[in-house]
Amino acid sequence: MIDLKLIREKPDYVRQAIATLQVTAPIDEILDLDEQRRNLLSQVEALRARRNEVSKEIGRLRGGPGTEGLKEEMRQVGEQIKALDEQVKEVEERLRRALLEVPNLPHASVPVGKDESENVVVRTEGEPRQFDFQPLPHWDLGPMLDIIDFERGVKMSGTRFYILKGLGARLQRALIAWMLDLHVQQHGYTEIYPPFMVREECLWVDGKLPKFRDNVYHDAEEDFWWIGTAETPLTNLHRDEILPADKLPLNYVAYSACFRREKMSAGRDVRGIKRGHQFDKVEMYKFTTPESSYDELEKMVGHAEDVARLLGIPHRVVLMCTGDLGFVAAKKYDVEMWAPGCQEWLEVSSISNCEDFQARRGNIRFRRERGAKPEYVHTLNGSGLALPRTLIAVMENYQQADGSIVVPEVLRPYMGGIEVIR
């Protein structure tokens, strides 16, 4: 949610910024509702002030002469208040809903562009390995080594499901444990194990709702929504709190399973384990002060890159242009790993500075010093990293001519010392 005052005071600036995102937002409706609301409030508050005063007078008179008349008058004032209150409530609800549909505005350093074709590759690190044989895609390697079982996954749960087996499952578990340890021990994050199911409200706060309703699974009978990312529970961790400034930045890292309907990408990436309805991810999250959030963003990108560096896998960093920013980010980078088998750059991380967009929706604030007014924090999130794709990158980059896979050195302690999967 962006600041209503900004829309009220600089509507043209807001309209123009949103246009660069290639989306529309109900700015005129918001301006109209905002004015209606303030008019109604002035009226109803004046009436309430009068009623408060007269009611106190009635109390003082203790049912003496004239109180019946006053009571009758206040009954009528009460009716007016009630009628106006209903209008206020309706206008405020419409205003709130409209504000929740406005995307975040891009930071000045974000390149303007119409879609992903205008994203900017910021840097590429690591040389793609030269193979003296034809490297295989993971969907061939997995079944050959009996570490991925596509058929039985589909038998149980349908398309976009698979089973990791034996050392395949172990390798994923090793990646998760190693990445968590890396971020906790080397990068200063605090580990969180969050709920994988949350109440609807949490999805409004982090900005998944209203836009991405079609991509979220939820229980039809109870208010349980399956998270599509640990960003959702992490954003809500400090909802409705005022954090002390000297505790910032707060750095969290969480492993979670993630669930996505993928209705919008039907038919895309159906081969292999790149895009499933269920996947694992290690997610980084920061609550910072406004003045430090862009430094923290660069640090977080570095933390995601460290995973690629330490695994010895070539990667690149891509800066999203305005047309590919999405709903909540003011600035966003993707980290992509090179996968020589399927011959593509795999998006293994997406790192965003949401500035105060989520903080407003979740009322997450901080206080600079005792007595100072609370201010909204800035929030950042980034994958560190997404599992199935990292698993793909490891398998395809570390494959050998006989189809076996060398275990990257950093993972061996987490694999019971196993050096090769064969």
Added chain:
RNA sequence: GGAGGGAUGGCAGAGUGGACUAUUGCGGCGGUCUUGAAAACCGUUGUGGGCUUGUCCCACCGGGGGUUCGAAUCCCUCUCCCUCCGCCA
């Protein structure tokens, strides 16, 4: 799943229809005293919103609704917490 008890300010905890402008204590902040500190004493201490920007007004006692001239207080409902029983990993 069954029965009962709860939710009040940073914390503890009083308040059962008008004196609540929410008692009191602790903590925090400022001051007096002191070489300094402690103690004592005095003062102060939340969050939003409105336009007429003021010694101004409105809202907020878990959320929502209702009764009333007037609700922290009475009624309905939801959420969460606690105790006991049952079940369960």
